Every structure is written in C-alpha cells, then in structure tokens.
Amino acid sequence: MSVDGWNTVLVLGGIRSGKSEFAESLVSEAPMVRYVATAPEGDPADTEWAARLAAHRARRPGSWTTEETAGDPRRLADVISSAEPNETLLVDDLGGWVTVLLDPEHQPADDTATIAELAAAVRACAGRLVLVSPEVGLSLVPTTPVGRAFTDALGATNRAVADACDAVVLVVAGQPSWLKGTTTAPVAATAPPATPASGAATPASAAAAAPVNGTATEPTPELVALPDVRNSTPPLPVPPAESGTAWAAPTMALPMVATGLVIQPGMELPMPDEYTGPQAVDRLATLDVPGAGLGVLERLVGFAAATQGTATPAPWASVRVLLLNGDHAGGAAAGTRPGESARRAGQARAGRGALARLAAECGASLQVVDAPTAGPIEAEAALTAEQVESALRYGWRLAEEAAEAGVQLLVLAACGAGTEAAAAAVLAATAGAEPPAVLGRVITDAGEIDDAAWMRRCAAVRDALHRTRRSSRGAKEVLAEIGGGDVAIATGVLLGATARRIPVMLDGPVGVAAGLVSRDLAGQARHWCLLADHGGDPAVKLAADVLGLTPLLDLKLDLGEGANALVALPMLRSVLALAAALPTHPSLAAGGEPDEPEPAAEPATEEEPEFAEPEPEGPGPTSTEPEERVDASGRRAD
The missing domain is CATH 3.40.50.300 (P-loop containing nucleotide triphosphate hydrolases)
Incomplete structure (x- = not known):
C-alpha cells in the first residue's frame, strides 16, 4: 500500500x-x-x-x-x-x-x-x-x-x-x-483517523503510519510557474494517528488534498465550537480579579476557546509567520522602489529586519513564501487559471505543513510591491467598495506623501474593474483577474488552516482580501480569523467590517505586515495565560452564589400616643370652644 x-x-x-x-x-x-x-x-x-x-x-x-x-x-x-x-x-x-x-x-x-x-x-x-x-x-x-x-x-x-x-x-x-477503499466522508474532529473495516486505509490514516523523516511521505504538489515555492517546501506527512487534539484533528478536507481534488466553491469545512466560546466568557465573571475584568479582550478569550474547543483556552505556544513575497506589475506598484520587496524578504530569511526580530522575541518561526509575479491588472489577467489552482493548493499545503509541525496559530503577512492596490481591487470587486476610499496614501522612503503614485494606483484599479466588468465574480475568477499569486496563496492558507482547525491572525490588506475571496469557497474560513489591529489601513477597516471581524486593538501600528501582529501577540498571550490561571473568586469557590446581605434593621423609635379628645371636668358642655357672651340686647359681646 x-x-x-x-x-x-x-x-x-x-x-x-x-x-x-x-x-x-x-x-x-x-x-x-x-x-x-x-x-x-x-x-x-x-x-x-x-x-x-x-x-x-x-x-x-x-x-x-x-x-x-x-x-x-x-x-x-x-x-x-x-x-x-x-x-x-x-x-x-x-x-x-x-x-x-x-x-x-x-x-x-x-x-x-x-x-x-x-x-x-x-x-x-x-x-x-x-x-x-x-x-x-x-x-x-x-x-x-x-x-x-x-x-x-x-x-x-x-x-x-x-x-x-x-x-x-x-x-x-x-x-x-x-x-x-478511500472515502471523502467527514472525519470526527476530535477522533484520530480511522481505518475502514475492509483494511484499506484512508489517506489520513494510512499516511499517519508513515515516518515523518522517512521516505514514505507525501510529495509536494506540482505548481505552475512557482518553482521557488515548490522547491522551498519539504514533503508533507499527514498528521500522526494519535493527534486527536483540537490543534491538529483531521477533517473531511484531508482526503480532498490527498486525492488531488481541485479546491472548489461551497466546501464544507469545520466551524469553531459554538458552545465553548460563550462558556469561556461567562467563566471570566467568576475569576478572582480585583478590577472590572479584561474589557474588550474578552472577545479574544472567547475566540481562543471556540477554536481550541475548551472553556479554558491556553496561550498559543507555537506560532508561525507566513510572509508572502509576490510583486504586482503595472500601475498597482506605482511609487514602490524596484527590488524593495525582495530586499525585505531577504532580510526575513536572514533573520534581520523588524519582522524577524519580533518573531525571535515572540519565539515564532518565520517562513518566507515566494509567489509568482502578477501581471498588470489594468491590461491583463493577474494569473492564469492553472496558476490560481496551483497557488490555492500550495497555500493549503502550507497550512498542512504547519499543522504537522504542531503550529497552533498562523500569522499571515505579505511584503510584495502593489499588494495594497491588488487588495483594494479585490475589495472593490467583492464588496462594492470605491477604490479611492480603500487605497491608503503612498509614502515614499523619505516619509513624504506621493499623490501622483496614489493616483496611478487608483487608475490601475479602476481600469482593472472596467476590464473585468462582465467577468464572473467567483472566487477563482477574482483571483485570476485581479488578485495575484500572494492573495491566491493566502486564500489557500486560510482554507487549509480552517480544515485543520488552526486559527489565523490577519495583518494587512492581503490577508483580509484573502478572507473576502475565501467566502465563496468555504464560508467557515472567516470564523477562524483574528484581527489584532487594523493599522489605520482603510482597506483593512472596510474588509474587517464586511467579514465581521472586530480589531482587538486600535494602536494604528505601521511596521509592515506581520510585524504589527507580533507586537500585539505577547499581550494576547498574557491575557490567555491570565484567564487560564486565575482562581475562582473565594465567594464562588464552593460553587454557589454569594449570599445576599440581610437588609439593615430600621432604628427603633418611641411610638407617639394617639390624639385623644380631652374630657370636660364636671357637668357642662362637651365643646371645647370658648363660651360666647351675650349682652342684654342679644348681641354678642367681644
């Protein structure tokens, strides 16, 4: 076999x-x-x-x-x-x-x-x-x-x-x-891969017996015009049979990858646990906290609980940053210095630069992924249909590889030239946004605003939307016409991570653009996405609103995609660690509600005697009014 x-x-x-x-x-x-x-x-x-x-x-x-x-x-x-x-x-x-x-x-x-x-x-x-x-x-x-x-x-x-x-x-x-033999039936999310009674193993269970470092591993997918990406990734084994935890539980999507099926719209992927999230938030009210609590970061605890399947979620110990390096030709990259994205990708590979240093501080691994250069969207399609299929499958494989390595959180980032314009085009095509409203200002290396470059980017997006005005707005068509390789790979990562129940922290316009595209392929993907900070980017703000993602912070960081998320990561970990370690309030330790204090007794006062009509002494009138005096003529005398 x-x-x-x-x-x-x-x-x-x-x-x-x-x-x-x-x-x-x-x-x-x-x-x-x-x-x-x-x-x-x-x-x-x-x-x-x-x-x-x-x-x-x-x-x-x-x-x-x-x-x-x-x-x-x-x-x-x-x-x-x-x-x-x-x-x-x-x-x-x-x-x-x-x-x-x-x-x-x-x-x-x-x-x-x-x-x-x-x-x-x-x-x-x-x-x-x-x-x-x-x-x-x-x-x-x-x-x-x-x-x-x-x-x-x-x-x-x-x-x-x-x-x-x-x-x-x-x-x-x-x-x-x-x-x-092989079946594509859903596999329970909390159970290890099962072997059919006939003895023919499913793709997930058969590969589980294969040694990770041996020769019997699944080869990397064949990519179209992605030689660097293909050669940079080792063969991917399928999860060990004993991995029944929420981090790497098998799903119905694994046979889809193993058998080579094309990723298609309407896939049914797992959803986070709908019960553990609210339970975790309710549990926060019972903790021994001297103040009012975690504030808006209660949403983080609920998200982590739902994605981990437990009311006491643990901090993410293993984090991997995927830095997608793919340029966009034409007006989308106006105002970008040639070779700048390659320089930043090289820095990350060498362990230098802001992203690499922050990753080292957080103990996160950093993987640079080269994507194919997208064509000028104002004049032609960004990718061919074959390249889109290959990029989607490769992104899925990246998520699979992360799951195999025990990664508990993925951070999605990009550093290509023209990514902002491509994301704005995707946002305009899928959410009806106006390009000038979602395209951020172009800042030169000297810190100056380049309005001419911004206008060229807007014109490129406008012309691309006009060129594709009669094209389908399906996910793959959007990726092929205006998305590009980095957005396509990011979409595959989101889908693959969803299939393996791995949450993804988005950072920057490429990640949210991939989230918008993934809705057509699997609507469950957005529920596994987390947005730490919008960074002041108008495209990220609008896309987050469309996806239903509320940023946890409002720091307006602009350190580059991925770096913003890593700055917030230590605080998010601290919140999860605190929520998991704090004991229950002493008044609730026995499991009951605190007794309500008895109302204070009102101070005792002497009762005033009831008014009584005075009784006359001896015989006479019963009235207490003074007696009138009358003179001889019958008139009252004063």
Whole structure:
C-alpha cells in the first residue's frame, strides 16, 4: 500500500464526466508517470477524434512518458505486471482497450481469459496504478449486437478490475464519489483517523503510519510557474494517528488534498465550537480579579476557546509567520522602489529586519513564501487559471505543513510591491467598495506623501474593474483577474488552516482580501480569523467590517505586515495565560452564589400616643370652644 491509502485505483465515469482529469490529478504529484494509452488512432479523417487525442496529450506534463498498447490488447497485462514498486502508471482507458480486444483483427480470442489476466496483473501490480474506464451500466441496452457485445465486455472488465483494485471512485459531473477503499466522508474532529473495516486505509490514516523523516511521505504538489515555492517546501506527512487534539484533528478536507481534488466553491469545512466560546466568557465573571475584568479582550478569550474547543483556552505556544513575497506589475506598484520587496524578504530569511526580530522575541518561526509575479491588472489577467489552482493548493499545503509541525496559530503577512492596490481591487470587486476610499496614501522612503503614485494606483484599479466588468465574480475568477499569486496563496492558507482547525491572525490588506475571496469557497474560513489591529489601513477597516471581524486593538501600528501582529501577540498571550490561571473568586469557590446581605434593621423609635379628645371636668358642655357672651340686647359681646 502507498502512503495515500491505495496502490491501485479504478476511476469510473460517463462521457465528459471529468474522469480522466480526476485520474490525472491523483498522480499529478508523482515525479514521473508512465501514461499507458490504449485507444487506437482511429480514422485519419475523423478530426473530432483526433482533437480529443490531442487534448489528452496536451494535458500530460513533460516529465511523463507515453506507452501505446493498442496494437496488442494482451500487452496491457504485461505492462502492469512488470511495473516496479517506485513507478506510477496511468491507464486511460479500459473502454479503448475493450474496443481493441473486440476488434476482428484480434479474433478469435478468449475474451474472458484476457480480462482475467488483466485483473490478475492489477492485483499483483507492485507499482502505483490508476486505471480509467467508462461506466456503461447506467445507460440503455444497445440495440445492435456490436453495441451489446461492447457493453457486456466492458461491464465484465470493470467488475473484474474493480474487484482487484484497492479503491474505486465514480466521477459524475466532475464530482468524485468513492465506492471502495478511500472515502471523502467527514472525519470526527476530535477522533484520530480511522481505518475502514475492509483494511484499506484512508489517506489520513494510512499516511499517519508513515515516518515523518522517512521516505514514505507525501510529495509536494506540482505548481505552475512557482518553482521557488515548490522547491522551498519539504514533503508533507499527514498528521500522526494519535493527534486527536483540537490543534491538529483531521477533517473531511484531508482526503480532498490527498486525492488531488481541485479546491472548489461551497466546501464544507469545520466551524469553531459554538458552545465553548460563550462558556469561556461567562467563566471570566467568576475569576478572582480585583478590577472590572479584561474589557474588550474578552472577545479574544472567547475566540481562543471556540477554536481550541475548551472553556479554558491556553496561550498559543507555537506560532508561525507566513510572509508572502509576490510583486504586482503595472500601475498597482506605482511609487514602490524596484527590488524593495525582495530586499525585505531577504532580510526575513536572514533573520534581520523588524519582522524577524519580533518573531525571535515572540519565539515564532518565520517562513518566507515566494509567489509568482502578477501581471498588470489594468491590461491583463493577474494569473492564469492553472496558476490560481496551483497557488490555492500550495497555500493549503502550507497550512498542512504547519499543522504537522504542531503550529497552533498562523500569522499571515505579505511584503510584495502593489499588494495594497491588488487588495483594494479585490475589495472593490467583492464588496462594492470605491477604490479611492480603500487605497491608503503612498509614502515614499523619505516619509513624504506621493499623490501622483496614489493616483496611478487608483487608475490601475479602476481600469482593472472596467476590464473585468462582465467577468464572473467567483472566487477563482477574482483571483485570476485581479488578485495575484500572494492573495491566491493566502486564500489557500486560510482554507487549509480552517480544515485543520488552526486559527489565523490577519495583518494587512492581503490577508483580509484573502478572507473576502475565501467566502465563496468555504464560508467557515472567516470564523477562524483574528484581527489584532487594523493599522489605520482603510482597506483593512472596510474588509474587517464586511467579514465581521472586530480589531482587538486600535494602536494604528505601521511596521509592515506581520510585524504589527507580533507586537500585539505577547499581550494576547498574557491575557490567555491570565484567564487560564486565575482562581475562582473565594465567594464562588464552593460553587454557589454569594449570599445576599440581610437588609439593615430600621432604628427603633418611641411610638407617639394617639390624639385623644380631652374630657370636660364636671357637668357642662362637651365643646371645647370658648363660651360666647351675650349682652342684654342679644348681641354678642367681644
């Protein structure tokens, strides 16, 4: 068995289902592939068939070798059985092989015995083998004897080969569905990779048994026009089986990478724990704190708790900074000194400069990633579609590598020329922002404001939006037209980190631009993002508002992408350490609420006697009014 969980796999699919492309993606990371072509050349006058064959040949990398077996159908079994353990074979396809097998030139022949020989060769194959075959069992029964003979023979071949293969996958409309062996079903986030009952390991579980420093590791992805990036990254093992923690728990996305599937919109990736975050914030109210508490940094504790899956989150011990170095040609880089981004990247590699020094102070590792130079967006697309796919996959691999190294927090940064304009273009295309409102002022090396360069950048973004006004606003289209290599790799990092449940601290316009693009591919990615400080950048402010990210601080630092986050990192760690270590308030130590004090008793006062009407002494009137005196004439006397 290979490290990905299968040694032989059968790829089934209908016409134009994408089965050949999927099969090619399975072996795209192999250093060399023997492509076994089974179909005959056909009628020279059939231009449509010739075009199909030419398209297949054009997709094959230059490192692949092609071997034809159309002359003798029995030779296919010999080619497969003679494969060496270090070889990779791609047979495309068994439909063409059956066509040759049934050709009158090869009759009479024992077709059943030939199919059995092929199945035996597949079962005994020592190399890595991918076979492609049409699935005809879902169609109507042909009305002609030749058609029925073909479907019967191909159906028998598919059944025999599927039984001999370790894994079988059915591709429908470009979407793979594993029928045997490897599966893309979700894996529990808190459980280690499991092995199917049949004994065929999944990609994550099979690679878990491979030694990290041995030779049985997963090769790096094949990149298009990214030679520096490809060569700078070591082979990536898949997480150890015992890694069931929240930091590196496997997810459903791992088989997607292992099988070579293309990153596509609408992926279902993990979400942070929705319960532990509020529990951690509520727990802060019970701690023995002399003051009012952590203030706005309570959000940090809630975020860390949700991403770690515990109400008592720990400080991030292992942090990695990914510095993306990719320039943008044309007006986007107006006002930038040539070679400045390369100089800063070189400083970081050598351990010099602000970013490297801060990383050393924080105990964080620093990795510089070279991205392809983007074309002038005002005149042409920034990247080709192939470069976008390659950059996305490579960014995903960077996150995978970080998870394997035990990284608990990623810091995403960039230092390329023109990154601000590219991020503003992405923001304008995805959120409807006006470029002048999100493009920061251009500051020269002398500290002066360069308004002319700022206007050229605005014009470049304006022209790029006008050029792509009728283009799709899908994630990959935005990356190809105006995003560039650094934004594409950053998007892949966000997606890969989300799949591995690693939080990402954004710092600067490239990171937030990647967050905006990732919404179309996997909306869960933004919930794993943290923004320490907006740095006064208008693009970061608006993008953070669109993504629902509230900066924890308002320091307006401008030390360069990544450096701003590292300045805030020690304080964030201190807050998490304090929240985890402080004891419960003594009044709540027993687990109950403090008793309410009894109300103070009112002071006792002497009761005043009730008023009583005085009683007259002796006989006389009962009235207390003075007696009136009357004179002789009957008038009252005063």
